[in-house]
Amino acid sequence: EVQLVESGGGLVQPGGSLRLSCAASGFTFSDHYMDWVRQAPGKGLEWVGRTRNKANSYTTEYAASVKGRFTISRDDSKNSLYLQMNSLKTEDTAVYYCARVGRYDIDYWGQGTLVTVSS
Amino acid sequence: DIVMTQTPLSLSVTPGQPASISCKSSQSLLHSDGKTYLYWYLQKPGQPPQLLIYEVSNRFSGVPDRFSGSGSGTDFTLKISRVEAEDVGVYYCMQSIQLPPGPTFGQGTKLEIK
Numbered sequence: 001e002v003q004l005v006e007s008g009g010g011l012v013q014p015g016g017s018l019r020l021s022c023a024a025s026g027f028t029f030s031d032h033y034m035d036w037v038r039q040a041p042g043k044g045l046e047w048v049g050r051t052r053n054k055a056n057s058y059t060t061e062y063a064a065s066v067k068g069r070f071t072i073s074r075d076d077s078k079n080s081l082y083l084q085m086n087s088l089k090t091e092d093t094a095v096y097y098c099a100r101v102g103r104y105d106i107d108y109w110g111q112g113t114l115v116t117v118s119s
Numbered sequence: 120d121i122v123m124t125q126t127p128l129s130l131s132v133t134p135g136q137p138a139s140i141s142c143k144s145s146q147s148l149l150h151s152d153g154k155t156y157l158y159w160y161l162q163k164p165g166q167p168p169q170l171l172i173y174e175v176s177n178r179f180s181g182v183p184d185r186f187s188g189s190g191s192g193t194d195f196t197l198k199i200s201r202v203e204a205e206d207v208g209v210y211y212c213m214q215s216i217q218l219p220p221g222p223t224f225g226q227g228t229k230l231e232i233k
Contacts, residue, residue, distance in 0.1 A: 045160075045168065045211055045224040061219050097167055104173035105158055105215050106222070111167055 002026040002108040004098045009113030016088050020113060022081040022098030030076040033101035036083050038094035088117045121146050121214050125225035133233045138199040140228045142212035147192045156216040159188055159197045163208040204232055
């Protein structure tokens, strides 16, 4: 069974930093691209970014709204995905989901972790 | 970026009756590889989204056959043949034909039971 468990969310002041983690199990993590997707309170879904696998040089892509501030990384030895968030803004307040990219694009999602950016 | 527009934004359906959601994209989602990169997700209350339909019309593993997807190019439809109580939630369409800039989602359609 595919399991994705996010952690690291919390309250942070504007301009601050936070690092989210996602622990993966139930599949061969190293084979897969992985995404972060966020959802502001009461709003829709917004794709944040993607990391490709080793075979594709771990290259990353980001949404324009976070490019230059957020960094996605992974540790295949720990089956873990990370999202380093810097220069946080109030509009970054959201539930952040870790998601697996399978044969048919985003196929499994974690339960999410809430990030609140507020003074 | 490709804009995804869903209609209606909400619908209330009697159990056992059909439901239909439209999703229109600002650009064609037909790729040169022959695939159309249009997906449907359901986010049940308090849960993360779950994949229902991939590449327009293919049901994901475990998805009941009362769910079906159709369409081509820029116009797509999700149909539920007979709505059940467990189908409540918000339905999202998503496109992923271009990366960058990356996948984009429709605004969501909230389905409730009458």
